[in-house]
Amino acid sequence: MTRLSILLEDALTAAAGADRPVAPVSLAVDFGAAGEGELAVTTAVDRSTRSLVFVSAKATWPDGRVAGGGQGVFRVVA
Numbered sequence: 712m713t714r715l716s717i718l719l720e721d722a723l724t725a726a727a728g729a730d731r732p733v734a735p736v737s738l739a740v741d742f743g744a745a746g747e748g749e750l751a752v753t754t755a756v757d758r759s760t761r762s763l764v765f766v767s768a769k770a771t772w773p774d775g776r777v778a779g780g781g782q783g784v785f786r787v788v789a
Contacts, residue, residue: 716740718752719768719781726754727764733785736763740781746772762787 712720719740727733750770758765764785770778 713742715742715750715770715779716781718750719770719779720783722752722754722768722770723766723781723783724785726756726768727766727783727785729756732788733764734788735783736786737784738781739783740779742779743777744772746774746776746778748773750778 720735720738723738724733724735750772752768752770754766754768756764756766764787766783766785768781768783770780772778
């Protein structure tokens, strides 16, 4: 796994499980521009049901270029 994929997976998991325990069902990472510096990650919960949480994330370099993005589906653990 790359640094970017680990960073996005962690961010997606944190966003999906912010208020309840979750387990990953599906994760996808899309790679963008290479660069240097510290990555900034933004996340969003796109949809949430009683049993599933759909989230997305985007990582950007300090100059604004997109380093990559990710999407995930997480199952809510009872």
